[in-house]
Amino acid sequence: xxxxxxxxxxxxEQESRLVFPAFDETVALAVGLKxxxxxxxxxxxxxxxxxxxxxxxxxxxxxxxxxxNDHWARRKSNVTLRFHKASMRIGEALxxxxxxxxxxxxxxxxxxxxxxxxxxxxxxxxxxxxxxTVSGLASREDHDMIVAAIEDYLAAL
Numbered sequence: 001x002x003x004x005x006x007x008x009x010x011x012x013e014q015e016s017r018l019v020f021p022a023f024d025e026t027v028a029l030a031v032g033l034k035x036x037x038x039x040x041x042x043x044x045x046x047x048x049x050x051x052x053x054x055x056x057x058x059x060x061x062x063x064x065x066x067x068x069n070d071h072w073a074r075r076k077s078n079v080t081l082r083f084h085k086a087s088m089r090i091g092e093a094l095x096x097x098x099x100x101x102x103x104x105x106x107x108x109x110x111x112x113x114x115x116x117x118x119x120x121x122x123x124x125x126x127x128x129x130x131x132x133t134v135s136g137l138a139s140r141e142d143h144d145m146i147v148a149a150i151e152d153y154l155a156a157l
Contacts, residue, residue, distance in 0.1 A: 008096075011089035018150045019122045021157065023129050025057055028121075031132060032058030034149040039134075044145070046136030049073045050121070052129060053081050062136070069135040075113035077131035080120050084128040088116030088143045117142030119150065 020027060028050045035048045045064025050057045061069075076087040079101075083090050091114030094100055101107035101114050116139030121130035132150070134142040 007092050011086050019124050023121045023123050028057035031153050046134050049133045065136050072135040073133045076118035077133045078112050080118040080131040087118040090114045115139040119146040
């Protein structure tokens with residue numbers, strides 16, 4: 001990633017560029033398996049979770065991950081599903097305003113985490129239908145892993 005001054009623009013560009021023509025259980029499985037391959041290659045102790053607002057479409061816990069990673073994934077994906085933006089983008093926007101998820105802005109930190117690692121599954125002509133989430137590495141590494149998997153998936157279409 002780049003400096004703080006243009007990080008939000010980079011994240012917004014990724015969101016506008018990484019759009020799926022369709023997204024269903026089959027696509028969630030394909031993207032999830034790409035993430036598993038990346039995690040295996042890098043020996044990344046992560047969990048991978050792809051979900052809609054009310055349903056898990058894919059979940060994998062890699063060696064070395066912990067139950068705490070599942071809780072972080074839920075909180076990060078809640079941010080993505082609420083704002084239809086990458087959790088890292090929301091976190092950076094809040095940070096630049098000197099804010100963080102808190103009840104005074106309607107975000108209980110037990111339910112929302114604005115750290116990198118959840119990315120919107122946006123469908124052309126429809127909008128955001130799911131959140132693709134990785135938890136277990138540093139925020140930017142979680143985020144970058146998702147971006148790499150989506151880029152790989154879309155390039156193969």
